Amino acid sequence: MLKVTNLKKRFGGLVALQGVDLEVPKGGILGIIGMNGSGKTTLLNCINGIYTPDEGRIELGGQEIGGRQVHDVARLGVGRTFQVPRIFRHLSLLDNLDVAQQQAGRSVDERYAQSEYWLHKVELHRLRHNYAEELSGGQQKLVELARIMVARPKVVLLDEPFAGVNPALAQLLISVIRELPTEHDCSVVLVSHDLTSIYQLSHHIIVMNEGAILSQGDADHVRADPRVVEAYLGA
Amino acid sequence: MTGLLIQGLINGLILGAIYGLIGVGLNVVFGVLRVVNFAHGEFLVLGAYFAFYLMEYAGINPLVALPLAFAAFFLAGYLLYFVLIPRLSKADDPEISSLLLMFGVSIMLGALMLLAFDADARSLPYEIEPVFLKFGPVLIPTVRLLALAIALAIIAALTVFLYRTQLGRALRAIIMNRDAVRIVGINVERLSAVAFGLGVGLAAASGVLVAMVFPAFSPFMGNDYTLIGFIVIVLGGLGHPVGALVGALLFGVTEQVSVVFFSPSIATICGFALMVATIFIRPSGLFGRQALR
Amino acid sequence: MSSSPALAAGAASHRAQDLRAVRLRTRIAVTLFAALAAGLAVIPMATSNISFAFYLMLWITMASAMNICVGFTGYLPFGYVVFYGVGSYATGICYKIMGWPILPSLLAAGGVGVAIALLLAPTLRLRGVYFGIVSLALATIVKLVISDLPQSFTGGSMGIILSSANNPTHSYYAMLLVMGATLATVTWLSVSRLGRALKAIRDDDGAAACVGIHVPNTRLKAWLLAALFPALAGGIEAWYTNVVDPEYAFNVLITAKSIIYAMAGGFGTILGPVVGTLALLGIDHMIWQKFPVVNLLLLGLIIVLLMLFLPRGIVGSLLKRKPQLRRYIA
Numbered sequence: 122m123l124k125v126t127n128l129k130k131r132f133g134g135l136v137a138l139q140g141v142d143l144e145v146p147k148g149g150i151l152g153i154i155g156m157n158g159s160g161k162t163t164l165l166n167c168i169n170g171i172y173t174p175d176e177g178r179i180e181l182g183g184q185e186i187g188g189r190q191v192h193d194v195a196r197l198g199v200g201r202t203f204q205v206p207r208i209f210r211h212l213s214l215l216d217n218l219d220v221a222q223q224q225a226g227r228s229v230d231e232r233y234a235q236s237e238y239w240l241h242k243v244e245l246h247r248l249r250h251n252y253a254e255e256l257s258g259g260q261q262k263l264v265e266l267a268r269i270m271v272a273r274p275k276v277v278l279l280d281e282p283f284a285g286v287n288p289a290l291a292q293l294l295i296s297v298i299r300e301l302p303t304e305h306d307c308s309v310v311l312v313s314h315d316l317t318s319i320y321q322l323s324h325h326i327i328v329m330n331e332g333a334i335l336s337q338g339d340a341d342h343v344r345a346d347p348r349v350v351e352a353y354l355g356a
Numbered sequence: 357m358t359g360l361l362i363q364g365l366i367n368g369l370i371l372g373a374i375y376g377l378i379g380v381g382l383n384v385v386f387g388v389l390r391v392v393n394f395a396h397g398e399f400l401v402l403g404a405y406f407a408f409y410l411m412e413y414a415g416i417n418p419l420v421a422l423p424l425a426f427a428a429f430f431l432a433g434y435l436l437y438f439v440l441i442p443r444l445s446k447a448d449d450p451e452i453s454s455l456l457l458m459f460g461v462s463i464m465l466g467a468l469m470l471l472a473f474d475a476d477a478r479s480l481p482y483e484i485e486p487v488f489l490k491f492g493p494v495l496i497p498t499v500r501l502l503a504l505a506i507a508l509a510i511i512a513a514l515t516v517f518l519y520r521t522q523l524g525r526a527l528r529a530i531i532m533n534r535d536a537v538r539i540v541g542i543n544v545e546r547l548s549a550v551a552f553g554l555g556v557g558l559a560a561a562s563g564v565l566v567a568m569v570f571p572a573f574s575p576f577m578g579n580d581y582t583l584i585g586f587i588v589i590v591l592g593g594l595g596h597p598v599g600a601l602v603g604a605l606l607f608g609v610t611e612q613v614s615v616v617f618f619s620p621s622i623a624t625i626c627g628f629a630l631m632v633a634t635i636f637i638r639p640s641g642l643f644g645r646q647a648l649r
Numbered sequence: 650m651s652s653s654p655a656l657a658a659g660a661a662s663h664r665a666q667d668l669r670a671v672r673l674r675t676r677i678a679v680t681l682f683a684a685l686a687a688g689l690a691v692i693p694m695a696t697s698n699i700s701f702a703f704y705l706m707l708w709i710t711m712a713s714a715m716n717i718c719v720g721f722t723g724y725l726p727f728g729y730v731v732f733y734g735v736g737s738y739a740t741g742i743c744y745k746i747m748g749w750p751i752l753p754s755l756l757a758a759g760g761v762g763v764a765i766a767l768l769l770a771p772t773l774r775l776r777g778v779y780f781g782i783v784s785l786a787l788a789t790i791v792k793l794v795i796s797d798l799p800q801s802f803t804g805g806s807m808g809i810i811l812s813s814a815n816n817p818t819h820s821y822y823a824m825l826l827v828m829g830a831t832l833a834t835v836t837w838l839s840v841s842r843l844g845r846a847l848k849a850i851r852d853d854d855g856a857a858a859c860v861g862i863h864v865p866n867t868r869l870k871a872w873l874l875a876a877l878f879p880a881l882a883g884g885i886e887a888w889y890t891n892v893v894d895p896e897y898a899f900n901v902l903i904t905a906k907s908i909i910y911a912m913a914g915g916f917g918t919i920l921g922p923v924v925g926t927l928a929l930l931g932i933d934h935m936i937w938q939k940f941p942v943v944n945l946l947l948l949g950l951i952i953v954l955l956m957l958f959l960p961r962g963i964v965g966s967l968l969k970r971k972p973q974l975r976r977y978i979a
Contacts, residue, residue: 169859171855171859190858191855191858191859192858192859192861192862192863192864195858195859195860195861196861200859201859203856207853207855207856207859208853208856209848209849209852209853209856209857210852210853211848211851211852211917212845212848212849212852215667216845216848217849219842219845220842220845220846220849220857220860220862221860221861223846223860223861223862223863224861230664233664233667237663237664246663249667250667250670250975251972252972255972268860269860272860272861386778392778440953440957443957443958444956447960448960448961451777451778452725452777452778453956453960455725455778455781456725456908456912456952456956457952457953457956457957459905459952460949460950460951460952460953460955460956461949461953462949463905463945463946463948463949463952464946464949464950464953465949466945466949467943467945467946467948467949468946470945471943471946579901583782583785583786583789586782587782587786590779590782619797621793621796621797622793622797624789624793625790625793625794628786628787628789628790629790631783631786632783632786632787635775635779635783636771636774
């Protein structure tokens with residue numbers, strides 16, 4: 122579904138991405154782990170259009186999306202959440218979700234039905250009229266996830282979805298994310314420091330270090346890889 | 357023609373230096389506090405009146421009035437900070453809120469000056485012997501040269517302060533990262549008040565120079581000077597006193613050279629157009645390191 | 650996506666409930682606006698002193714249109730007066746210099762306002778303070794350019810006198826019409842997708858792009874709308890007072906008052922600017938009658954006090970204290 126080839130990005134003298142290759146199959150969940158500064162967020166930013174890559178290709182379902190504008194990439198089916206949730210503070214939850222359905226051809230009722238469905242999914246339906254700023258940080262993360270899902274994306278990029286979320290909400294998040302490929306036809310790229318969740322959810326894991334892929338494989342492989350242990354876990 | 361051109365250039369440099377001082381004052385406040393001091397121009401005009409009345413009633417020379425004005429207004433600014441600014445940090449959008457707040461202050465100050473001093477334009481009757489100095493084909497009023505020297509001296513002193521003293525370095529640290537400084541244990545509130553006082557004091561000092569150099573001043577000219585100050589910041593880039601100076605010189609020269617060829621209003625247009633062009637071509641200014649946000 | 654029949658039924662009743670909530674808010678706003686308009690409509694029949702009412706309508710228009718920029722999109726245009734000024738001048742020039750009848754001259758005002766807005770559209774890329782300052786600089790440039798144009802075209806510093814057009818009653822009703830159109834537009838914005846998208850942009854334009862909103866285009870639409878009404882207002886005011894004058898038409902106080910009247914009520918709601926204008930214009934009128942000299946000082950003081958103690962305005966602060974009132978206030 123999503124294919125990244127030889128992605129390079131530098132900022133002045135700093136090389137953030139050294140030539141990254143990855144692939145997320147349809148229905149797959151890709152976990153990305155790595156130290157702070159390893160390039161994970163830069164990678165996500167390149168994929169959803171916030172940065173333009175210096176070199177390399179990014180393909181969504183075969184279509185080249187690298188270097189396109191953010192709103193185009195979003196409309197083509199890429200959703201993105203952020204480490205610090207960027208919800209629309211002065212809009213109600215319902216409006217937050219309504220405004221995210223910018224694809225043409227959806228009636229008011231369809232949009233409403235989608236909003237309702239996802240608010241129920243993240244168990245925030247009773248707060249649907251509240252302004253987003255009134256919610257706790259963990260709740261806001263759930264809203265952010267619901268907001269990208271109402272657009273029926275093909276792939277979602279989740280940046281630290283579990284950061285700062287209490288265990289109960291984290292459990293809900295995990296169960297929602299796990300269903301995305303099977304129930305909603307959506308592939309997932311998951312960046313996180315929460316190794317437990319990454320191991321639980323991911324079909325495939327990439328370990329990044331200093332802008333390049335240090336190791337990849339399934340959970341067992343990565344856990345056992347001595348390079349990963351040394352670089353990441355600091356053994 | 358060349359004589360006029362050279363005259364324009366020199367006038368531009370002189371005025372530019374003064375504009376630079378105006379910009380530097382604004383820069384300190386905006387950089388440290390992220391407060392847009394829309395009343396900067398009014399403090400400047402108040403400084404001019406300060407010098408005027410000192411001369412009128414106490415016979416004090418503006419060269420002496422200048423440091424007095426700086427001290428008095430620094431203190432006023434320091435105190436005013438605590439009245440006005442701390443509440444702003446709770447606002448939804450502190451930058452815009454500060455803009456509107458200081459806009460209100462600027463209207464109040466303008467109205468107060470109008471009530472206190474009448475709408476008539478005043479001039480500072482300061483004479484120096486010899487009135488003109490001659491450099492080749494060019495005549496320059498001595499007062500202007502003096503103002504140039506003073507402006508440059510103040511900017512130099514400020515640069516030394518910001519880069520060589522502990523207090524100045526702390527201020528620069530705040531410009532770079534306000535929250536980090538707080539964590540380190542520095543009293544950000546007091547430092548901010550110092551910065552605000554500094555900005556207001558510099559405004560008043562610029563006002564004294566303006567009174568010396570320009571033929572007249574009146575209560576409502578404040579707006580024009582505030583705008584000039586912002587243009588200078590935009591041209592020179594945020595947080596960079598030398599940058600502000602260079603930007604100001606560029607602006608001053610553009611304006612004064614345009615006056616030679618066109619009318620005063622076209623000269624102003626040229627100056628403003630320069631600023632607009634800079635914002636689009638080089639948003640961080642000629643020297644700034646941060647892009648404008 | 651699967652949903653059980655129970656869920657669907659529940660959804661239907663929620664939908665009805667939510668729709669009713671929005672309708673309630675909108676109905677309240679529309680009723681209040683209609684009552685205001687009706688009240689204003691009968692004033693010329695009751696008295697010949699229509700000046701206060703005329704300016705009330707003018708400032709409600711200016712404040713509401715300013716709200717489109719600030720409350721809906723998040724911009725603070727310090728050169729806002731440029732639309733008003735070119736509207737005034739367009740009307741003056743079309744009527745006096747080119748000899749058009751008054752109605753096309755007013756329409757020209759609107760057209761020129763939108764044209765200038767298009768010309769200034771590249772500035773929308775800027776943010777916050779920098780947008781404000783560039784806006785002010787550009788407005789000053791326009792003002793200087795106009796005063797430098799040949800006197801035969803723009804009347805120079807003396808301005809233009811419209812003389813034969815003068816008709817206070819007709820211009821009063823024209824202003825009423827424009828105010829009505831402005832209020833209708835902001836009411837529409839408060840329920841429309843465009844309005845929601847604008848508010849999203851105001852809250853976080855990066856995130857708005859990430860959910861697929863075309864930020865520059867959306868902003869442009871709001872910008873053009875926000876320019877149309879002050880331009881028309883400027884034209885009508887020229888008709889009403891008979892005079893187009895460069896010092897007044899491009900005066901920074903026009904921008905200031907538009908911002909303050911809107912702010913006093915609160916940006917971000919459509920009732921706010923109306924409430925703020927009513928409150929402040931009323932106070933201004935009373936003070937001006939008794940203390941003309943301190944008028945300006947009090948204006949400045951009110952701004953300072955508002956920003957320090959009531960930064961969200963009357964309506965905004967009320968909503969912050971009692972969020973349940975959001976059901977009734979659009």
